[in-house]
Amino acid sequence: MGTSSQSRAGGSGDSERAHTKALGATVRPRPSKTRPYQELADEDRGTGGESLANFLGVFSIGLGLAELIAAGPMTKIVGVEDDDRNRAVMRLMGVREIGHGVSILSKQQPATAVWSRVAGDALDLALLGRALANPDNKRGRTLFATANVLAVTALDVMCARLLAKQPETVANADADDDVIRTKRSITVGKPVSEVYAFWHDFENFPRFMRHLESVTVAGPQRSHWKAKAPAGHSVEWDAVTTEDRPNELISWRSVEGSDVYNSGTVRFMAAPGDRGTEVRVELEYKPPLGKLGSKVAMLFREEPGQQVQDDLRHLKQVMEIGEIVISDATKHPGPHPAQPDDEPVTL
Amino acid sequence: MKATCWMGPNKMEVTTVPDPKILNQGDCIVKITSTAICGSDLHLYNAFIPALEPGDVLGHEFMGEVVEVGRNVNRLEVGDRIVVPFPIACGVCRACKNELFSVCENSNPNAWLAEKLMGHSPAGIYGYTHLLGGFAGGQAEYARVPFADVGPLRVPESLSDDQVLFLSDILPTGYMGAEMCNIQKGDTIAVWGCGPVGQFAIASAYMLGAERVIAIDRFPYRLDIARERLGAVTINYEEVDSVPDVLKDLTAGRGPDACIDAVGVEGHSHGLFYVHDRAKQMMRMQSDRPIALREAILSCANGGTVSVIGVYGGLIDKFPMNAVMNRSLTIKTGQCHVHRYMKPLLDRIEKGEIDPTFVITHHLPLDMAARGYEMFNNKEDNCEKVVLKA
Numbered sequence: 001m002g003t004s005s006q007s008r009a010g011g012s013g014d015s016e017r018a019h020t021k022a023l024g025a026t027v028r029p030r031p032s033k034t035r036p037y038q039e040l041a042d043e044d045r046g047t048g049g050e051s052l053a054n055f056l057g058v059f060s061i062g063l064g065l066a067e068l069i070a071a072g073p074m075t076k077i078v079g080v081e082d083d084d085r086n087r088a089v090m091r092l093m094g095v096r097e098i099g100h101g102v103s104i105l106s107k108q109q110p111a112t113a114v115w116s117r118v119a120g121d122a123l124d125l126a127l128l129g130r131a132l133a134n135p136d137n138k139r140g141r142t143l144f145a146t147a148n149v150l151a152v153t154a155l156d157v158m159c160a161r162l163l164a165k166q167p168e169t170v171a172n173a174d175a176d177d178d179v180i181r182t183k184r185s186i187t188v189g190k191p192v193s194e195v196y197a198f199w200h201d202f203e204n205f206p207r208f209m210r211h212l213e214s215v216t217v218a219g220p221q222r223s224h225w226k227a228k229a230p231a232g233h234s235v236e237w238d239a240v241t242t243e244d245r246p247n248e249l250i251s252w253r254s255v256e257g258s259d260v261y262n263s264g265t266v267r268f269m270a271a272p273g274d275r276g277t278e279v280r281v282e283l284e285y286k287p288p289l290g291k292l293g294s295k296v297a298m299l300f301r302e303e304p305g306q307q308v309q310d311d312l313r314h315l316k317q318v319m320e321i322g323e324i325v326i327s328d329a330t331k332h333p334g335p336h337p338a339q340p341d342d343e344p345v346t347l
Numbered sequence: 348m349k350a351t352c353w354m355g356p357n358k359m360e361v362t363t364v365p366d367p368k369i370l371n372q373g374d375c376i377v378k379i380t381s382t383a384i385c386g387s388d389l390h391l392y393n394a395f396i397p398a399l400e401p402g403d404v405l406g407h408e409f410m411g412e413v414v415e416v417g418r419n420v421n422r423l424e425v426g427d428r429i430v431v432p433f434p435i436a437c438g439v440c441r442a443c444k445n446e447l448f449s450v451c452e453n454s455n456p457n458a459w460l461a462e463k464l465m466g467h468s469p470a471g472i473y474g475y476t477h478l479l480g481g482f483a484g485g486q487a488e489y490a491r492v493p494f495a496d497v498g499p500l501r502v503p504e505s506l507s508d509d510q511v512l513f514l515s516d517i518l519p520t521g522y523m524g525a526e527m528c529n530i531q532k533g534d535t536i537a538v539w540g541c542g543p544v545g546q547f548a549i550a551s552a553y554m555l556g557a558e559r560v561i562a563i564d565r566f567p568y569r570l571d572i573a574r575e576r577l578g579a580v581t582i583n584y585e586e587v588d589s590v591p592d593v594l595k596d597l598t599a600g601r602g603p604d605a606c607i608d609a610v611g612v613e614g615h616s617h618g619l620f621y622v623h624d625r626a627k628q629m630m631r632m633q634s635d636r637p638i639a640l641r642e643a644i645l646s647c648a649n650g651g652t653v654s655v656i657g658v659y660g661g662l663i664d665k666f667p668m669n670a671v672m673n674r675s676l677t678i679k680t681g682q683c684h685v686h687r688y689m690k691p692l693l694d695r696i697e698k699g700e701i702d703p704t705f706v707i708t709h710h711l712p713l714d715m716a717a718r719g720y721e722m723f724n725n726k727e728d729n730c731e732k733v734v735l736k737a
Contacts, residue, residue: 189441275441310459317453321437322419325493326370327471329400329481330456337402338474338481339352340367340491 036269040280043183046109046169049162053110056117056159059152060101067094079141080131089127096120105292108180111163118160121153179261181284182305186312189276190319192268196247198319199266199279208314208324211307222255235260261286279315281308349737350404350487351716356394357724359717364404367483367491372419375495377429379737381508382409382485384716385516386542387611387658389724391476395612395628395635396660398460398478405474406486407433408515410508411737413499414489422496429499431492432685433516435471435482438497442470449682454493455480469682486716488737500689503697509734510696513547513703517732519688521547521609522554524656527679528605530555537561537594537603537646538579539639541569543706543732544656545609549577550701552607561597563590563639565615568729576705585617591646602648611657614638620665627664637663644670655680706732713737 067074071090075082100120103113128146131137171181188195198204202215202223213226213234221241229235237258243251243265253263262285269278285304314324329338331345350364367376385408390396410430413423423429435455436448443451451470455461458468461478471493474484483490492499502511521544528536536552538545541564552560561580562573570581580597584590594603612635615621624636643653644667653676671678695701708731711719719733 187441189439306459313458320439321373321453323371323373325437325453325456325471327456327480327482328367328370328404328491329477331370335400336481337352337400337404338477338483339350339402339404340365340483342365342368345370 042169044171046166046171048166049159050108052155052159053104053114053163056114056152056156057101057104057110060097060104060117062101064094064097064099064101067091067097069094077141078128078131078145079138079143080134081136093124093127096123102292109163109166111160111166114156114160114163118153118156121149121156124149125153178286179284180287180304181282182308183280183282184305184308184312185278185280186309186316187271187276187278188316188319192247192270192277195277195279195319196250196268198315199250199268200244208318209311210314211311223252227260279312281312283308348488349713350483351406351713351735352401353391353399353403353405354401357392359392359405359720361714361716364487367489369415369417370491371493372417373494373496374417375413375420375423375492375499376415377409377411377431377490377492377499378414379409379411379485379488379490381411381512382406382487382713382735382737383512383515383517384408384486384719384723384733384735386544386723387475388720390612390658390660392720392724393613396476396478396658397464398476400477403474403476403481404483404487406484406490407473407475408512408517409473409485409490410502410512410515411490413495416495420495423499423501427499427501428504430502430511430514430689431473431485431490432498432500432514432519432689433472433475434469434498434682434685435473435480435493436497436686437494443497446684446687447681448498448684448686457481472682486713486735488713498686500693502693506696507704509704509707510702511693512734513543513706514685514689514692514696516683516685517543517706518547518692518701518703519685520544520656520683521549522551522688522692523681523683524548524607524609524654525551525555525557527654527656528552528555528607528652530557530605532556533558534604535559535561535598535601536605536607537563537643538573538607538609539563539614539643540609540611540657541566541573541581542609545569545607546572546577546706546731547703548607548609548656549573549579553577554695554700561594561603566726566729569731572705572731590642594646598648602646602651604648605652605654606643606647608639608643608653608655608657610639612636612660614640614657616642624664635659635661635663637666641665641667644676647674647676650675652677652679656683658682707734709733711735 067090071087072082074090075086080086100117104110107113128142131142132139205215206212211227213228216224218224223239225239226234226236237260238255239252240255241252247268249265249267251265254261264281264283267280271278283304317324326345328340329336333346348366349361352360352362354360388405391399391405413425413427413429416423416425434449436443436451437453440452449470455468455471457477457480461468471480471482473482500514525548530552534557536557538548538560541562549560549562559580563582563584564570565583565585570583573579574581582590582593587593614636616638621638624638628636647653708729711733713735716735719735722728722730723733
């Protein structure tokens with residue numbers, strides 16, 4: 001048992017011995033009760049700092065666009081003279097900011113990209129320092145801008161250090177090969193056998209997956225999928241079942257050469273104390289516009305992780321009450337007031 | 348049909364909208380005979396709760412006659428006279444099985460949105476923002492009622508609308524507020540807010556065996572109802588320097604055994620904290636003014652219970668957690684699990700233990716709903732409760 005990260009994760013032989021010492025045999029949980037859950041918890045190791053990095057990436061792009069498009073007003077905001085030279089510098093800094101943003105958002109583990117933001121901050125601070133030295137500039141504004149850059153620098157450093165500290169795990173190892181992994185879960189108030197059987201019948205999928213038009217069985221291990229795509233189009237692909245353990249898990253992946261690459265596993269576990277079935281979906285996919293596109297889609301609830309969560313909630317509703325619950329506002333995909341209307345249900 | 352729509356802050360309009368339809372097969376459509384404006388609707392009127400859209404039909408206290416039922420409805424029939432509980436609950440999920448109806452796991456179609464703000468999603472509620480489902484409300488001529496077999500209570504013809512309408516929300520809410528106090532022999536209960544929910548909390552505290560109830564408000568007509576109709580001891584907080592001090596005096600230093608916050612997000616007070624809260628709320632740096640809640644915590648006896656039935660919509664500042672922790676206080680709260688209380692409270696009404704009509708000060712036609720909001724919000728004409736007749 002070597003590194004500190006391993007001992008922190010627990011679940012090893014050592015910590016089992018520690019249990020033996022601390023808890024009596026009648027109290028101690030059996031390892032089978034805790035180990036699968038420790039493994040689940042460990043799967044998330046290595047993701048620390050991701051949302052802070054995403055925020056900084058979006059912030060970079062926003063600031064960069066402002067510097068690029070509104071270079072004039074931005075030079076005034078930082079308190080320097082609004083002349084051609086300063087505007088050019090401002091635009092250059094804008095391009096740099098956008099570059100930082102794109103490179104942060106395109107990676108799962110953007111430690112290097114965030115450090116380069118820190119370097120950019122240093123450049124900004126140097127430029128602002130020069131502006132402060134010039135008595136013709138509006139010193140108050142420059143000081144205010146400097147204070148803001150210092151605050152963001154602090155965030156950048158915090159984020160970069162957090163990212164650099166992350167252990168190499170499944171969550172971030174080879175995470176930059178354009179594949180995105182997402183995992184979501186829900187508890188369905190039905191026995192494992194029932195939930196497994198429902199899921200095993202792929203043709204049920206369109207009942208609870210709002211992006212699917214149809215799934216048809218095309219052979220013993222093969223199925224044909226048709227999903228809605230933006231602008232009224234649809235995409236189709238074939239999938240093969242790669243593993244099927246009754247009442248435990250089902251794995252699948254799209255066949256080679258498909259337009260859409262995805263693979264996934266759904267696991268079923270009995271929830272404790274008659275709480276039904278814990279359903280966990282792990283999905284791996286190649287987003288059409290890369291990681292950057294997928295992070296932008298997240299803002300519009302079209303990112304697959306959120307879709308999987310919605311689908312699982314619908315699965316729960318279909319299994320527990322027989323249909324998906326809708327309201328006057330949510331029967332439409334877009335914003336709509338909570339008011340009855342005569343249009344058909346389009347969700 | 349005619350429906351009361353939120354069109355923006357302090358702007359309600361009764362307009363014509365399409366009639367509701369069966370959307371899920373467990374739905375029924377009810378032709379509304381009576382509906383009411385709730386104090387919590389005023390938080391929407393004043394836009395203190397997020398996720399409203401112009402055109403949203405409001406209203407979550409309503410009753411009427413079933414005119415259509417979905418294919419899967421077994422218990423209700425066309426023609427039944429029903430009162431509808433305000434939380435929408437599926438009746439089969441784990442929360443519902445545990446009688447925690449207002450946190451039903453299945454009834455909020457916008458659960459993903461609620462999860463982002465609150466961690467987990469509560470149940471859907473009629474006419475109460477998109478965060479809680481985007482369901483059209485019941486201040487209208489008709490309403491769609493999901494899970495018709497689970498929520499609605501059939502009421503006998505011998506009781507008038509006014510006698511049973513408040514089973515939909517405010518009577519059970521006040522009752523749950525008192526029940527959460529776990530009232531023991533000799534207990535003194537303090538209630539902040541003498542709106543209709545506060546009045547029902549006072550009444551319920553007595554029904555559950557309280558020795559004495561102390562009611563706190565600033566409107567003399569509301570304090571009069573609490574004192575004259577219910578037998579509460581009343582304090583006008585604008586006329587005293589410190590409510591906790593008065594409560595300490597009335598209980599000889601012990602403090603009330605339990606305190607009920609029936610105020611919520613738009614509390615009023617005087618003093619520095621109030622000015623500070625008001626300013627932060629106006630600048631949108633804080634969504635809620637937890638003035639009553641703070642006072643309730645500071646006033647409550649050691650080891651006592653603070654029961655929160657006032658509605659909160661966001662984050663609060665300067666929460667006296669030191670008092671809660673060091674003095675062993677218990678905080679109990681929740682949107683009312685109305686389904687639990689409807690039948691037992693109907694029995695109490697039938698037995699004459701309580702006549703809920705005492706809170707009603709105004710009857711208005713549905714057309715005048717906007718005026719009703721205005722009157723209730725501004726406490727005009729001693730307005731306590733407005734019932735709208737469709």
